[in-house]
Amino acid sequence: xxxxxxxxxxxxxxxxxxxxxxxxxxxxxxxxxxxxxxxxxxxxxxxxxxxxxxxxxxxxxxxxxx
Numbered sequence: 536x537x538x539x540x541x542x543x544x545x546x547x548x549x550x551x552x553x554x555x556x557x558x559x560x561x562x563x564x565x566x567x568x569x570x571x572x573x574x575x576x577x578x579x580x581x582x583x584x585x586x587x588x589x590x591x592x593x594x595x596x597x598x599x600x601x
Contacts, residue, residue, distance in 0.1 A: 540572070555576050561574070575593050577589070
């Protein structure tokens with residue numbers, strides 16, 4: 536969260552991808568930093584997922600406007 540916040544302050548776009556297991560902790564840390572990161576929440580756990588599965592999970596969280 537600190538790295539993402541530091542990049543945001545440098546105007547470098549960033550995105551937090553985290554599992555729902557850590558949602559409350561991540562939100563608390565973001566609040567303490569005064570930071571509202573763009574975030575995608577995926578189901579926990581992810582360590583056994585393929586890169587493709589993680590990518591697909593993230594993409595399914597987006598809403599595209601045409």
